[in-house]
Amino acid sequence: MSTIRERNKELILRAASEEFADKGFAATKTSDIAAKAGLPKPNVYYYFKSKDNLYREVLESIIAPIMQASTPFNADGDPKEVLSAYIRSKIRISRDLPHASKVFASEIMHGAPHLSPSQVEQLNEQARHNIECIQRWIERKQIAPVDAHHLMFSIWAATQTYADFDWQIAAVTGKAKLADSDYEAAAQTIIRLVLKGCEPEAA
Template sequence: MSSIRERNKELILRAASEEFADKGFAATKTSDIAIKAGLPKPNVYYYFKSKDNLYREVLESIIEPILRASTPFNPDGEPNEVLSSYIRSKIRISRDLPFASKVFASEIMHGAPHLSADQVEQLNAQARHNIECIQTWVERGQIAPIDPHHLLFSIWAATQTYADFDWQISVVTGKARLEDADYEAAAQTIIRMVLKGCAPD
């Protein structure tokens, strides 16, 4: 019974991610989510109670991986290894959760109205921690004297573009869908640029 419950919740969550990414929160209907999930509309309410709760679940599904991606960051970590691991994790998020990533990007662009104060603080605390680690590496001479904020922003932009701007990438590459090899090439390219740019002077 629990496996059926989890399967149905996953179907609904995936369908909701696609609908919210495509139409936004206000224009999305629970009936369209149910149709895309292949389940009766009452199931959506049974598992998630409301569209608001479902939207928050979609956000939660992307926030957790974003927070986990920063696990390697610590002042005593080897910068090249930490940054490489972080970039690969961010690329995996864009590959595995593209629709949730778009929903998250839209939420941020609109001032994060649906994020809880706790979620905002978690994300900000994570960013502050990563920035402090990078600054420590700079002060120790382990990496070039770059601005930690802008290094982080650049990594976010470079990795999240593979989810948030997938249409443009598809048009330019001529591929309807990127393959694992494409994501690996993306990760290697971004890692090379970041590590070369961060190399001590």
């Protein structure tokens, strides 16, 4: 029974991610989510109680990977290794969870109305920690004296692009859908740009 329950919840969450990403919260109907999941509409309410709860579940499904992506960040770590691992994790999120990533980006752009204060603080604290690590590397002259905040913002923008604009990127590259090799090329390119831009200045 639990296997069926988990399978149905996963189907609904995946369908909800796609619908919310395509239409936004207000325009999305639970009947459309149920139809896309291939389940009766009452199942949506049985498992998630309301559209609001389902939307929050979609957000929570992406917050955990976002938090985990910052695991390598520590002031004593090697900047090249930490930044490379972080960029790869962020690209992997855009590849594996593109719809939930779009929902999260839209939520943030609208002022995070559905995130709890604790979730907002958790995300902000993570960002502050990462930026403090970058600042430590700058002070130790391990990387160039870039603006730590804007370096982080630039990495967010570069990696999030592969979720938000995946259709356009595929169209420009002449592909029906981006392949794993495309995401690998994206990761390598962003890593190269960031690391070259952060090379310590010659004494």
